[in-house]
Amino acid sequence: xxxxxxxxxxxxxxxxxxxxxxxxxxxxxxxxxxxxxxxxxxxxxxxxxxxxxxxxxxxxxxxxxxxxxxxxxxxxxxxxxxxxxxxxxxxxxxxxxxxxxxxxxxxxxxxxxxxxxxxxxxxxxxxxxxxxxxxxxxxxxxxxxxxxxxxxxxxxxxxxxxxxxxxxxxxxxxxxxxxxxxxxxxxxxxxxxxxxxxxxxxxxxxxxxxxxxxxxxxxxxxxxxxxxxxxxxxxxxxxxxxxxxxxxxxxxxxxxxxxxxxxxxxxxxxxxxxxxxxxxxxxxxxxxxxxxxxxxxxxxxxxxxxxxxxxxxxxxxxxxxxxxxxxxxxxxxxxxxxxxxxxxxxxxxxxxxxxxxxxxxxxxxxxxxxxxxxxxxxxxxxxxxxxxxxxxxxxxxxxxxxxxxxxxxxxxx
Amino acid sequence: xxxxxxxxxxxxxxxxxxxxxxxxxxxxxxxxxxxxxxxxxxxxxxxxxxxxxxxxxxxxxxxxxxxxxxxxxxxxxxxxxxxxxxxxxxxxxxxxxxxxxxxxxxxxxxxxxxxxxxxxxxxxxxxxxxxxxxxxxxxxxxxxxxxxxxxxxxxxxxxxxxxxxxxxxxxxxxxxxxxxxxxxxxxxxxxxxxxxxxxxxxxxxxxxxxxxxxxxxxxxxxxxxxxxxxxxxxxxxxxxxxxxxxxxxxxxxxxxxxxxxxxxxxxxxxxxxxxxxxxxxxxxxxxxxxxxxxxxxxxxxxxxxxxxxxxxxxxxxxxxxxxxxxxxxxxxxxxxxxxxxxxxxxxxxxxxxxxxxxxxxxxxxxxxxxxxxxxxxxxxxxxxx
Ligand code: SF4
Ligand code: SF4
Numbered sequence: 103x104x105x106x107x108x109x110x111x112x113x114x115x116x117x118x119x120x121x122x123x124x125x126x127x128x129x130x131x132x133x134x135x136x137x138x139x140x141x142x143x144x145x146x147x148x149x150x151x152x153x154x155x156x157x158x159x160x161x162x163x164x165x166x167x168x169x170x171x172x173x174x175x176x177x178x179x180x181x182x183x184x185x186x187x188x189x190x191x192x193x194x195x196x197x198x199x200x201x202x203x204x205x206x207x208x209x210x211x212x213x214x215x216x217x218x219x220x221x222x223x224x225x226x227x228x229x230x231x232x233x234x235x236x237x238x239x240x241x242x243x244x245x246x247x248x249x250x251x252x253x254x255x256x257x258x259x260x261x262x263x264x265x266x267x268x269x270x271x272x273x274x275x276x277x278x279x280x281x282x283x284x285x286x287x288x289x290x291x292x293x294x295x296x297x298x299x300x301x302x303x304x305x306x307x308x309x310x311x312x313x314x315x316x317x318x319x320x321x322x323x324x325x326x327x328x329x330x331x332x333x334x335x336x337x338x339x340x341x342x343x344x345x346x347x348x349x350x351x352x353x354x355x356x357x358x359x360x361x362x363x364x365x366x367x368x369x370x371x372x373x374x375x376x377x378x379x380x381x382x383x384x385x386x387x388x389x390x391x392x393x394x395x396x397x398x399x400x401x402x403x404x405x406x407x408x409x410x411x412x413x414x415x416x417x418x419x420x421x422x423x424x425x426x427x428x429x430x431x432x433x434x435x436x437x438x439x440x441x442x443x444x445x446x447x448x449x450x451x452x453x454x455x456x457x458x459x460x461x462x463x464x465x466x467x468x469x470x471x472x473x474x475x476x477x478x479x480x481x482x483x484x485x486x487x488x489x490x491x492x493x494x495x496x497x498x499x500x501x502x503x504x505x506x507x508x509x510x511x512x513x514x515x
Numbered sequence: 516x517x518x519x520x521x522x523x524x525x526x527x528x529x530x531x532x533x534x535x536x537x538x539x540x541x542x543x544x545x546x547x548x549x550x551x552x553x554x555x556x557x558x559x560x561x562x563x564x565x566x567x568x569x570x571x572x573x574x575x576x577x578x579x580x581x582x583x584x585x586x587x588x589x590x591x592x593x594x595x596x597x598x599x600x601x602x603x604x605x606x607x608x609x610x611x612x613x614x615x616x617x618x619x620x621x622x623x624x625x626x627x628x629x630x631x632x633x634x635x636x637x638x639x640x641x642x643x644x645x646x647x648x649x650x651x652x653x654x655x656x657x658x659x660x661x662x663x664x665x666x667x668x669x670x671x672x673x674x675x676x677x678x679x680x681x682x683x684x685x686x687x688x689x690x691x692x693x694x695x696x697x698x699x700x701x702x703x704x705x706x707x708x709x710x711x712x713x714x715x716x717x718x719x720x721x722x723x724x725x726x727x728x729x730x731x732x733x734x735x736x737x738x739x740x741x742x743x744x745x746x747x748x749x750x751x752x753x754x755x756x757x758x759x760x761x762x763x764x765x766x767x768x769x770x771x772x773x774x775x776x777x778x779x780x781x782x783x784x785x786x787x788x789x790x791x792x793x794x795x796x797x798x799x800x801x802x803x804x805x806x807x808x809x810x811x812x813x814x815x816x817x818x819x820x821x822x823x824x825x826x827x828x829x830x831x832x833x834x835x836x837x838x839x840x841x842x843x844x845x846x847x848x849x850x851x852x853x854x855x856x857x858x859x860x861x862x863x864x865x866x867x868x869x870x871x872x873x874x875x876x877x878x879x880x881x882x883x884x885x886x887x888x889x890x891x892x893x894x895x896x897x898x899x900x
Contacts, residue, residue, distance in 0.1 A: 160735050162553030179734045180588030181550030187587060191743060305590050307547040307597070363565055369547045 103495035105147040131488020158188035234509035241450035242270025259351035282455035285482015289451030292342020297442035311365040316355035323391035330428035346445040372439040460505035474505035551585040576608035577885035584733035606820035643866040660854040668782030668848035693872035717890035752806040759799020766793035800838030830875035
């Protein structure tokens with residue numbers, strides 16, 4: 103996660119000050135949605151790591167697989183599930199009971215307050231009386247019908263990287279009760295993932311890192327975006343949308359044996375063949391067109407530059423639309439490899455509007471008295487498009503803490 | 516979440532191909548994920564590779580100390596359809612390492628070999644008892660098993676010094692040859708160069724990490740016996756077992772030194788090094804192995820390989836018996852049953868010595884080798900950089 107810290111230490115390689123995080127935030131997508139709330143997030147981020155440690159979180163020193171984020175970001179030992187397990191253990195030590203495998207299916211509202219939740223648990227429905235509610239139920243990315251409202255039929259070809267539970271039930275309940283929107287309806291984070299991934303919950307392991315070393319074609323065997331625009335960590339988050347905008351929401355990366363060891367092999371393994379037409383056949387693409395595109399690409403490579411995977415090497419094409427501006431090499435050394443990719447949606451931005459106490463706001467400017475929101479369901483208040491690595495976790499933790507404290511304050515009067 | 520039956524099997528005696536293919540599938544997922552790289556040496560070692568072969572997988576399996584932190588941190592653990600479960604699959608692979616060197620006249624294909632030793636341990640124990648009884652019968656008469664010995668507490672009043680030493684040396688020699696041949700063949704496959712095995716620096720780090728059981732820390736909190744519970748308990752109990760065993764070894768060596776070099780013959784006084792270290796060591800073995808047996812009985816089946824669990828159980832029971840008979844021998848010195856007690860302890864010791872290279876006992880050898888290999892690789896990759 104990405105937090106302000108004045109000095110480096112065991113878990114960060116150097117300092118990352120308030121102004122720098124703020125500047126980074128301003129450069130993301132369309133910038134902060136609500137400057138006041140975004141500034142609050144940045145400010146509060148500084149004290150969040152200690153709070154997390156106090157509640158069981160463990161950290162690890164920055165290591166290799168961290169996309170060179172060792173200065174700005176902090177990493178939990180064992181990833182997100184380990185963090186949640188630690189929180190659940192802390193909860194149970196504090197005597198808080200947790201209803202696992204349960205879902206909120208509705209609520210009753212009286213005079214600005216949510217008085218009861220309709221909870222489904224183990225096949226039974228029951229009413230749970232509430233004094234305060236914190237909605238931290240994520241986005242709506244696992245709800246294809248909802249995505250289709252903004253993306254059309256193509257949404258049904260997306261894959262969802264997280265669990266099937268992010269179906270937006272609570273979000274839509276809040277809208278039904280007049281909650282105001284924050285964030286863009288088409289705002290989401292999507293990366294290129296293996297087209298063979300499961301529809302839900304493929305997580306991080308299905309992502310494809312081959313793109314900078316490949317040519318990427320759509321289903322008409324046309325290139326459509328500069329594969330070598332920038333270093334991969336800076337560009338990988340745009341490829342989900344790139345592919346989502348192609349016909350059939352699919353794209354194919356093709357590379358050859360020269361670069362096959364430059365990146366991690368896809369978890370299901372690539373398709374391989376000794377000829378390009380063999381590749382076309384395995385992918386179900388028009389062989390003539392595919393070979394033509396690759397031949398054109400090979401012919402357009404500007405001679406005289408040396409390939410260097412570790413930096414912007416300037417090895418580029420000339421005369422193509424679009425060009426490939428780095429790591430362009432002839433694709434001519436069999437065996438050839440390829441992989442089909444689809445957009446994998448990580449999270450959505452559209453959620454509910456909140457005030458500085460995390461209270462859910464209504465369209466008419468009033469607030470729910472006892473409903474608070476935290477995490478992805480309100481992240482649109484801070485950012486409504488684009489992506490800043492690790493900042494989603496910061497939003498979740500900062501606002502989780504605010505919402506929890508305010509809910510407790512409300513209940514205790 | 517879709518509840519597709521995970522391809523991974525929790526138990527069974529799958530052929531090596533299925534096993535390695537499955538291990539490779541899971542490790543490839545880990546290599547794309549890398550969330551666990553802070554837990555142990557396995558993940559950084561995995562990240563040094565983009566393609567895995569069989570020897571890589573064997574190496575990673577032996578580098579794994581089975582703390583299970585990764586399983587419980589894993590979003591792909593069962594019931595997720597990816598069914599990632601490193602401690603279980605690596606235990607299954609590791610079990611193969613412990614098994615491949617049983618010299619048998621007609622080498623059966625690996626898959627057909629029994630996963631455990633079956634009745635062999637009992638046969639060996641019986642045989643060992645028979646040898647002891649025979650020696651007693653021939654040398655001192657069986658009746659000496661049931662009367663106080665003179666001098667009290669001296670083993671040589673039961674069996675002659677020459678016989679004990681001869682049999683012990685033969686068995687030890689045999690076990691060391693089997694054990695070392697396993698070590699050599701492992702290393703040849705893993706690294707090729709035998710010369711590297713004698714580099715000092717990687718060994719020092721490996722011995723330090725091995726002696727402190729660094730990778731039984733599960734990152735920070737300790738091993739996981741259950742999903743909800745990480746604690747240093749398993750590592751502490753393991754200290755008891757390993758250092759208990761070491762003390763017993765010291766007791767034996769000290770006894771030999773006192774006798775053969777200082778010409779003091781047993782029985783040794785209560786304050787002597789052999790007696791003190793033997794007593795402490797025996798107690799450590801009992802506390803540690805009993806504790807681990809109890810802990811293993813409560814572990815979640817999903818987290819490990821069933822056959823490995825029974826190997827562990829055999830091994831721990833053997834150590835428990837070893838420690839217990841040793842302690843009884845110590846306290847029963849002047850009693851009339853001392854002869855019998857001693858005979859039992861001696862046969863247990865001999866049986867354990869023979870079985871050691873075929874049992875879980877060898878795990879520390881391969882873990883150490885894997886740690887040495889890991890240190891060599893780290894040095895290689897920092898040179899490359
Ligand atoms: S065990 Fe799971 S969480 Fe850990 S690296 Fe492997 S796939 Fe990732
Ligand atoms: S069980 Fe522990 S030692 Fe083994 S791979 Fe997982 S984290 Fe590493």
